[in-house]
Amino acid sequence: MSVATATPAAAPFLSRERTIAGPDFNRWLVPPAALAIHLCIGMAYGFSVFWLPLSRAVGITQPLACPADMGFAARLVATQCDWPISLLGWMYTLFFVLLGCSAALFGGWLEHAGPRKAGLVSAACWCGGLVISALGVYLHQIWMLWLGSGVIGGIGLGLGYISPVSTLIKWFPDRRGMATGMAIMGFGGGAMIGAPLADILMRTFAGPGSVGVWQTFLAMAGIYFVFMVCGALGYRVPAEGWKPAGWRGPTVSRNRMVTPHDVHLDIAWKTPQFWLLWAVLCLNVSAGIGVLGMASPMLQEVFGGRLIGLDLGFADLSAAQKGQIAAIAAGFTGLLSLCNILGRFFWASASDRLGRKMTFAIFFLLGIVLYAAVPWSAHQGSSVLFVLIFCVILSMYGGGFATIPAYLADIFGTRMVGAIHGRLLTAWAAAGILGPVLINYLREYQIAAGIPQSAAYDQTMYILAGLLALGLLCNLLVRPVAERLYMRAVTLTPQADAASPLPIRTVQASAARPGGLVLLTWLAVGLPLAWGMWVTLQKAAVLLH
Missing domain, CATH: 1.20.1250.20 (MFS general substrate transporter like domains)
Structure with a gap:
């Protein structure tokens, strides 16, 4: 297909007009x-x-x-x-x-x-x-x-x-x-x-x-x-x-969750779909970020001396022994970071085939099972199983961040997805407070109540699983936006749609x-x-x- 108009020669270097690609531009440079x-x-x-x-x-x-x-x-x-x-x-x-x-x-x-x-x-x-x-x-x-x-x-x-x-x-x-x-x-x-x-x-x-x-x-x-x-x-x-x-656009009859239309920012953030997705991101991130922030002390307190072959609790270890398990915990934190990164690419790419709604359903369903299994793996004394569970959990934490922009584009169209994504990221700010506060204060409360450090995270994991169950419900409630909310071509004025793509020279796909x-x-x-x-x-x- 082609589009034929001209770019103003006098457009400033930093203007959006000057960033529009020519016909031979390779998209893999972006x-x-x-x-x-x-x-x-x-x-x-x-x-x-x-x-x-x-x-x-x-x-x-x-x-x-x-x-x-x-x-x-x-x-x-x-x-x-x-x-x-x-x-x-x-x-x-x-x-x-x-x-x-x-x-x-x-x-x-x-x-x-x-x-x-x-x-x-x-x-x-x-x-x-x-x-x-x-x-x-x-x-x-x-x-x-x-x-x-x-x-x-x-x-x-x-x-x-x-x-x-x-x-x-x-x-x-x-x-x-x-x-x-x-x-x-x-x-x-x-x-x-x-x-x-x-x-x-x-x-x-x-x-x-x-x-x-x-x-x-x-x-x-x-x-x-x-x-x-x-x-x-x-x-x-x-x-x-x-x-x-060779791409003909999304087939709406096959996937009603992917729209070829666009919703304006001023409308999008007022829809139930926006706030359901806000809750989906907030609940997924709250569970993951709470664990990520406490990964190192959690491993040390749960397994204690068993990490170095000693049948001792964390409080019974010497300073030198605590130094040994701290080095092991640093490796655990690094491994979780790597899973967080790889999960962003893997899950986001998989969502192109599975669909965004199905991908988040997997995050929540699998997450509920895994969070609930954390106390069991700890009491079994299996540090390997414990680590593997958290590797999968952190991959889904990262995957949620990478998949949500595409989910927004599916629901609200691509024209203003950057602005809509920006509004949605307030969910991250909320989760950054909710997740760490929840896991830190519950831990302190349970230790103050006399619960051993090795079991101080059990109730927290069950509560985080409950948050994911609520997130699953929010995800299931997401539906396509009503057609009356779509932007119409006749209303796309510069005032109404500052994000409208600016055409230039003839561009062949x-x-x-x-x-x-x-x-x-x-x-x-x-x-x-x-x-x-x-x-x-x-x-x-x-x-x-």
Whole structure:
């Protein structure tokens, strides 16, 4: 098929018009551009690597505690004592709250401005936030870390996370799940690359008077800025009406859950379908994120000395023995991260064949069984079965993130899916609070009630299984949007639809063959990702050993 109009020659370089692809553009150049951004902002998952060094930024070898009578406000500007990890951890909370909020606030602007401009703003915010944080470490002002990486960086996270979604779905209407899975797996993989890279840099820059963190922030800001700018400049959007060669569009008679029509953002977020999908994502993520945040202590407290061949509980171990099982637990955490990443691509790709509704039904049904089986596997003393169960659970946690954009495109169409996805990510912000609070406070309550540490997670797992049962019900209630809510061609004015694709030159749908540039761009993102996987597998080998 073809579309014939002209692009304004005077259109600004960052305008959406200038990102519309020519007739010979290879769509396989777009996923590595998205990965370049997601692999950088995904370091948000790995920021805990900085907590211990930052907790002794003044004392260098040992943390220098602040006076017990020092108030909260004074601690924010104190330069003569170290920050406790509890204060540093707020930066992690700010990351994901600001991610969800900024994605919701700026999703509509992103559709109008285009992915190139959004990607560059994301790079400026994320890398600029790291620079501000570096200055905060140098001056020892924790509020600058919260402002820099937490607030400004969090805004960059939101824009960078959603910027490729609608673009990839438009380029791969025949493989929506696979396309979003390729990009969003990068967000999960960012920590696999960033955490060991940060460790190497901190050890390189550390000296008698510095733990090497502020220098590491600056170095990573420079590296990430180059990758993110290259990714943003690599974005292209298809001309209006473009389709892959041989693809005729979704067959509505065969799959009523996939619509060829579009629903405007202002309408979509008011529909029952939107809020059912919001609940589906929130409940799936709440269960997974609670487990992910407590994976290391959970394994150690449940199995204790059995991890190193001793019939002792966790509380009965010596400091040296606890160090041994901590190393094993680190391998467990790394293995879960790898399953999270691979699950994003596997499940999202599988959803192209299974359908999005069926895929989420599998997440919830299988999840209910697995969460309920966790206490049984623990009491059986089978650490291998325990690990395998959580590997599958975390693959579905990641798979939910990667599949939901395609689910939204199926229900609401592709025209404004980026903005709709941005609104839906507020579910992530809610889950980031619900999941950890639920699992942490229930654990503390049960231990205070005299329940052994090895059994402190049993009731929590049953409650998480109950959350998944509620998510299954919400998923089953999702139905196609009523036809009266679809956007009509006669109403697509610039005011009503700022995200309307802008046509340019004649574009023929073609099956472009991979070329040298495609191979080069995939190597640029594939090699760092392969290195991160290799490091993770080496750590996981300790657990298997």
